[in-house]
Amino acid sequence: MNQRLLAEIGRTQRLEILNSLKRSKGMSVNELVAKMGMSYMGIKQHCLTLQRDGYLDTWRRPQKMGRPEMVYRLTRRTHDLFAADSNKLTLELLKSVQEVYGANAPEKLLYNVFAKKTAALKAKAKGETVADRAKWLAKVRDAEGYMAQFTTDPKQGGPQIFECHSPILNLLDQYPIVGRLEQDMFEAVLALRVRVLFRSLNRSSAAAARFLLSQPINFD
Structure with a gap:
């Protein structure tokens, strides 16, 4: 975990907000208030501070009635606050393997x-x-730092494993084949x-992946 970022973010309440948002697809101030039990203005001020410092951005979530609701979500900058299994040395080793054994060597090693x-x-x-098995795999992946959960909400695409974090994000950035190997x-x-369904890896948003199970599941 990046100690410099922790020092910059400061207050425990802000870290709680980041943790809550990390395990979601975005939350409104009212949703954060209900989850954390803090005042509306307190949550709002923390969100504005985190947005100013580049940790949050906003989007407008459509509503069935009325105007779209403003929702906060994490930016890519928050990634280093959470667990990581790969680092600069991993990438340097793979680069050295490529230089010594050829262009395809890193992918063969990853395979x-x-x-x-x-x-x-x-x-x-x-x-x-x-x-x-999906519940078991989600639990294993969660323990490995992927912040995974098994969900079955039809509105979200049906049975799936939703991962809110990737501890190997820098590896995915450099070697996209890793995404296929995970699948x-x-x-x-x-x-x-x-x-x-999606794998969010752009520079402005936090990493997330959604693995949809492609056949009906018997919950009996």
Whole structure:
């Protein structure tokens, strides 16, 4: 975790706001008030400060009636506040592998790493149904720092594993094949096709991925 960013953000309430927003697709001030039990003006002031400092931006969420609602969401700048499994050394090692063994060497190495990780997950996977295995995989990914959750809301696309963070974001930036390897891993562990609805990796927004399960799930 980036200590400089922590010192800059300061107050515990601001960190609570960032943590709440991290596990969501964006929240209004009223939603943050209900979740945190603080005053409207207190939350609003913290959000304005975080927005001024580049940690939040806003968008207008459509409503069924009336004007769109202003919602706060995290920017890419907050990424270093959360867990990371890859770092500059990882990228330097892969670059050295490319220089020594050729242009395709890093991808071959990554493929091998994910093949082993996939085999290990398949051996440990728990659950008789796809839903049970998806819940188990989401729990494993959450423990690994992906802030994952299994949801079934039809309005959000149906059964899916929603990940609010990527500890290997810098690896994904440099080697996009990692996204495909993660998708292949999900499909192997769950034994069904998985569609990636979106993977937010642009410079202005926080990292997130949504893995949609492509067949009906029996919840009996």
